[in-house]
Amino acid sequence: xxxxxxxxxxxxxxxxxxxxxxxxxxxxxxxxxxxxxxxxxxxxxxxxxxxxxxxxxxxxxxxxxxxxxxxxxxxxxxxxxxxxxxxxxxxxxxxxxxxxxxxxxxxxxxxxxxxxxxxxxxxxxxxxxxxxxxxxxxxxxxxxxxxxxxxxxxxxxxxxxxxxxxxxxxxxxxxxxxxxxxxxxxxxxxxxxxxxxxxxxxxxxxxxxxxxxxxxxxxxxxxxxxxxxxxxxxxxxxxxxxxxxxxxxxxxxxxxxxxxxxxxxxxxxxxxxxxxxxxxxxxxxxxxxxxxxxxxxxxxxxxxxxxxxxxxxxxxxxxxxxxxxxxxxxxxxxxxxxxxxxxxxxxxxxxxxxxxxxxxxxxxxxxxxxxxxxxxxxxxxxxxxxxxxxxxxxxxxxxxxxxxxxxxxxxxxxxxxxxxx
Amino acid sequence: xxxxxxxxxxxxxxxxxxxxxxxxxxxxxxxxxxxxxxxxxxxxxxxxxxxxxxxxxxxxxxxxxxxxxxxxxxxxxxxxxxxxxxxxxxxxxxxxxxxxxxxxxxxxxxxxxxxxxxxxxxxxxxxxxxxxxxxxxxxxxxxxxxxxxxxxxxxxxxxxxxxxxxxxxxxxxxxxxxxxxxxxxxxxxxxxxxxxxxxxxxxxxxxxxxxxxxxxxxxxxxxxxxxxxxxxxxxxxxxxxxxxxxxxxxxxxxxxxxxxxxxxxxxxxxxxxxxxxxxxxxxxxxxxxxxxxxxxxxxxxxxxxxxxxxxxxxxxxxxxxxxxxxxxxxxxxxxxxxxxxxxxxxxxxxxxxxxxxxxxxxxxxxxxxxxxxxxxxxxxxxxxxxxxxxxxxxxxxxxxxxxxxxxxxxxxxxxxxxxxxxxxx
Numbered sequence: 001x002x003x004x005x006x007x008x009x010x011x012x013x014x015x016x017x018x019x020x021x022x023x024x025x026x027x028x029x030x031x032x033x034x035x036x037x038x039x040x041x042x043x044x045x046x047x048x049x050x051x052x053x054x055x056x057x058x059x060x061x062x063x064x065x066x067x068x069x070x071x072x073x074x075x076x077x078x079x080x081x082x083x084x085x086x087x088x089x090x091x092x093x094x095x096x097x098x099x100x101x102x103x104x105x106x107x108x109x110x111x112x113x114x115x116x117x118x119x120x121x122x123x124x125x126x127x128x129x130x131x132x133x134x135x136x137x138x139x140x141x142x143x144x145x146x147x148x149x150x151x152x153x154x155x156x157x158x159x160x161x162x163x164x165x166x167x168x169x170x171x172x173x174x175x176x177x178x179x180x181x182x183x184x185x186x187x188x189x190x191x192x193x194x195x196x197x198x199x200x201x202x203x204x205x206x207x208x209x210x211x212x213x214x215x216x217x218x219x220x221x222x223x224x225x226x227x228x229x230x231x232x233x234x235x236x237x238x239x240x241x242x243x244x245x246x247x248x249x250x251x252x253x254x255x256x257x258x259x260x261x262x263x264x265x266x267x268x269x270x271x272x273x274x275x276x277x278x279x280x281x282x283x284x285x286x287x288x289x290x291x292x293x294x295x296x297x298x299x300x301x302x303x304x305x306x307x308x309x310x311x312x313x314x315x316x317x318x319x320x321x322x323x324x325x326x327x328x329x330x331x332x333x334x335x336x337x338x339x340x341x342x343x344x345x346x347x348x349x350x351x352x353x354x355x356x357x358x359x360x361x362x363x364x365x366x367x368x369x370x371x372x373x374x375x376x377x378x379x380x381x382x383x384x385x386x387x388x389x390x391x392x393x394x395x396x397x398x399x400x401x402x403x404x405x406x407x408x409x410x411x412x413x414x415x416x417x418x419x420x421x
Numbered sequence: 422x423x424x425x426x427x428x429x430x431x432x433x434x435x436x437x438x439x440x441x442x443x444x445x446x447x448x449x450x451x452x453x454x455x456x457x458x459x460x461x462x463x464x465x466x467x468x469x470x471x472x473x474x475x476x477x478x479x480x481x482x483x484x485x486x487x488x489x490x491x492x493x494x495x496x497x498x499x500x501x502x503x504x505x506x507x508x509x510x511x512x513x514x515x516x517x518x519x520x521x522x523x524x525x526x527x528x529x530x531x532x533x534x535x536x537x538x539x540x541x542x543x544x545x546x547x548x549x550x551x552x553x554x555x556x557x558x559x560x561x562x563x564x565x566x567x568x569x570x571x572x573x574x575x576x577x578x579x580x581x582x583x584x585x586x587x588x589x590x591x592x593x594x595x596x597x598x599x600x601x602x603x604x605x606x607x608x609x610x611x612x613x614x615x616x617x618x619x620x621x622x623x624x625x626x627x628x629x630x631x632x633x634x635x636x637x638x639x640x641x642x643x644x645x646x647x648x649x650x651x652x653x654x655x656x657x658x659x660x661x662x663x664x665x666x667x668x669x670x671x672x673x674x675x676x677x678x679x680x681x682x683x684x685x686x687x688x689x690x691x692x693x694x695x696x697x698x699x700x701x702x703x704x705x706x707x708x709x710x711x712x713x714x715x716x717x718x719x720x721x722x723x724x725x726x727x728x729x730x731x732x733x734x735x736x737x738x739x740x741x742x743x744x745x746x747x748x749x750x751x752x753x754x755x756x757x758x759x760x761x762x763x764x765x766x767x768x769x770x771x772x773x774x775x776x777x778x779x780x781x782x783x784x785x786x787x788x789x790x791x792x793x794x795x796x797x798x799x800x801x802x803x804x805x806x807x808x809x810x811x812x813x814x815x816x817x818x819x820x821x822x823x824x825x826x827x828x829x830x831x832x833x834x835x836x837x838x839x840x841x842x843x844x845x846x
Contacts, residue, residue: 033440036781088705091773110780139717146672252669254563303560361490
C-alpha cells in the first residue's frame with residue numbers, strides 16, 4: 001500500500017491518495033471541525049459508454065441506452081436486503097447518481113461512519129440481478145424518464161446535444177428511453193458490471209470527520225485484491241460540423257427556454273489550463289461583469305436565469321449559454337457578434353484580471369462542502385488530474401491562452417441554438 | 422450561534438468559525454404575507470445591483486468581482502405566513518484575501534449600503550430599474566409554472582389555504598407586479614426598513630465587534646413600529662377537497678395536503694417528525710418501500726412535514742391511469758401507521774436518521790444561515806441539537822396518536838393530457 005500526501009499551500013490543507021493493495025484508489029481529505037463525513041464510491045462508467053469489448057474478445061458489444069443508470073438502480077438490491085434498508089440502521093443518508101461519464105454511490109452521516117462505509121463497500125461489490133427484479137425496476141425508471149421529459153430545462157439541453165453531435169453518445173438521455181430500457185436483461189447488466197466495476201476502474205473518496213488510518217482499516221477489512229480487467233471503449237468518430245444550427249420543441253411553456261452551444265474540437269479531459277482559460281473567456285464574453293450581459297438584461301432580452309458554462313466530459317466539450325428569452329435568436333446573434341469583436345480587438349487586460357480574481361474566489365468557495373470535494377476528487381482522478389489542478393491553473397494563465405481558446409472554439413458557423421417554446 | 426440585539430431592534434446572529442473557506446453575511450427582513458407582497462418582493466432584486474455610491478450596475482458588479490468574486494444573492498420566500506426578503510453575501514474568508522483585506526467587514530458594509538442607502542434618481546428608484554425588475558419578477562412568477570412539481574405544490578397551497586394568508590405567493594401575482602409604480606416601491610422600501618423584523622446572520626472568521634460597528638453606522642435610531650409576525654395554524658381539515666387541472670404533460674403530478682394538528686411550530690413536533698419519517702420522509706418509509714419499490718408506481722413518492730404551518734405534503738408523479746391507485750395507496754399507508762402497524766425498528770431508524778440530518782446542519786454556512794433565518798418569525802434561536810432532543814424519546818403510542826390526528830385536507834392533481842403522451846418517438 002502506498003500513501004501520498006497532496007498539499008495546497010494556498011488553501012492550507014491537504015489530502016491523501018492511497019494505492020490500496022486491493023487495486024482500488026482511495027482519497028481521504030480530513031475536515032477539522034466538521035461533524036459529518038461524506039463517502040463516494042464511483043466507477044468510470046456512465047451513460048456514454050454504450051459500446052465496448054473486453055481485452056481478448058473479438059466483437060464489440062453494444063448495450064441498450066440507459067444501462068449504466070439502470071445498473072445503478074439495481075445495485076441497491078441484494079438477495080436478502082436492499083442497501084437502503086442497511087443504511088437506515090446506521091442513520092446515514094445514502095444515494096447514487098449516474099452522469100455521462102460516471103456512476104457513483106454515496107452516503108453522508110455524522111454518526112456510525114465505519115459501519116456505513118462497510119455497507120457502501122460491500123453492496124457495490126455484490127451485484128444481484130434477476131429477470132424479475134429487472135422487470136420491476138422498469139416501472140420506476142419509466143416514471144423517472146417521464147419526469148425528465150416534463151422538464152423543459154433538461155429537454156432544451158438534450159436537444160442542443162442532439163443538434164451538435166451526430167454520433168457522440170452524449171446525445172442520448174442518461175436514463176435511456178422507455179423502449180431502450182425494455183431491452184435490458186440481467187445478463188447485459190452482469191456484462192457491464194463485470195467490465196466496469198473492477199477496482200482498476202473505480203475510486204473511493206472520503207471527506208469530513210475522518211482519518212487516513214480509519215479508512216485504511218475499513219478498506220483492509222472489506223476489499224479483496226482484484227486483478228485488473230482490461231477493456232476498450234469505442235468513441236465513434238464525430239464530424240467537425242454540427243448536425244444542425246437550430247432545433248426547437250413545443251412543450252407549451254410559459255417562458256421560452258434556450259441553450260446555445262459552439263461545436264469545437266473536444267477538449268482533452270483534465271486539461272485544466274484549457275478549461276480555466278475557457279471559463280475566463282465565458283465570463284469575459286457575457287458573464288455578470290460584462291457589458292453584454294448588462295445590456296441584454298436591460299433591454300429585456302434575458303432574465304435572471306441566464307448562465308454560461310463549459311460543459312465537458314470524456315470526448316465532448318461545449319461552451320454553453322442558456323436561460324429564458326422571448327428572442328433567443330437575437331441572444332445568439334449578440335453572442336456571435338461579441339466573440340467576433342473580441343477576435344478583432346483582443347482580450348483586455350482589465351477584463352482578464354477581473355475574471356481571474358472572480359474565478360479564483362469561486363474555486364476557493366468550492367472547497368467548503370464535503371460532497372463537492374468528494375465529487376471533484378473522483379472526477380479529477382478519472383480525468384487524470386489532481387484536486388487542486390484547476391485552482392493552480394488560474395495562477396498560470398495568460399491573456400494569450402484565453403485568446404487562443406477564443407480563436408479555436410468560437411466558430412460562428414458552428415453555433416447551435418435549441419429552443420423550447 | 423449567538424444572538425444580540427443591535428440598535429433599532431435588529432438581531433445579529435453570529436457564528437464565529439474558521440472551518441469554512443467562505444464568509445456569509447445574510448440580511449433578512451420579515452413582514453406578514455399581505456396585499457403588498459409584490460412591492461416588497463421586488464426590493465431584494467432591485468437593491469442587490471447597486472447603491473448610492475456605486476449607482477452604475479456594471480461598475481458595481483465589477484467591484485464585487487474584485488472582492489474575490491463576492492456574490493450578492495437576493496431571494497424572497499415565505500416561512501409560515503411570513504414573507505422573508507433576503508440578501509445574502511458570500512465571499513472567500515478573510516484569511517484567503519491576497520492583500521490582507523477584511524472581506525467580511527467590507528461585505529457587511531456593502532450590503533448595508535445597498536439596503537439602507539440605495540441608488541436613487543430624484544429621490545426615487547430609477548424608472549429603468551423599476552421597469553426591468555417588474556419584468557424580471559413577472560418572468561420569475563411565470564417560469565415557476567414550467568416547474569410542474571413546484572407549481573403543483575403552489576396550487577395545492579392556494580386551494581387548501583384559500584381562506585388563510587398562507588395561500589399568498591411570496592412574489593404576489595403578475596397583475597399585482599404589473600400595477601406597481603416606482604413611487605409605491607419607494608414607499609414600500611421605507612416602510613420595510615422601518616417596520617420589518619430584521620435579522621442579520623454572519624458566519625465566518627470576522628470580528629463581532631467590528632460587524633456591530635458597521636451595522637450601527639447605518640441603523641442607530643430605535644425603530645418603534647416593528648411588526649409582529651403571526652401564523653394561523655389550522656389544526657384539522659374541515660372537509661376533503663379534490664382539485665384537478667389538465668396540462669400538456671407526460672406524467673401526472675399529485676400533491677396531497679394534510680393538516681398535522683399543530684397549534685404552533687413546536688407543538689407536537691417530535692412525534693410528528695418521527696411519524697412523517699416512517700410515513701414518507703425517508704427511504705425506509707412506507708411510501709418509499711411500498712408505493713415506489715413494491716408497487717413500482719412512481720419514481721418519486723415522499724412526504725414532508727412543514728412545521729411553520731402544520732402541514733404534511735405528499736408528492737408523487739405517476740401515469741395518469743394510476744392516479745387513483747396512487748392516492749389510495751398513500752392513504753392506506755397512513756392508515757397503517759394510525760393502526761400501529763409499524764415496528765420499533767422503524768422508530769429507531771427514523772430517530773437515527775433525523776438526528777443525523779440535524780447534526781449535519783453545522784457543516785455548511787448556507788445550511789446554518791437557512792436554519793436560523795427560518796426562525797426569524799418566532800424570535801427563537803434553537804440549535805439543531807435541541808431539535809434532535811425532541812425526537813429522542815418518542816414512543817409508539819405518541820406516533821399513533823400523531824398519525825390519527827392528521828387529517829387529509831386537499832388532493833391536487835395536475836393531470837397529463839393525452840397529447841403529451843402520444844407525441845413523438
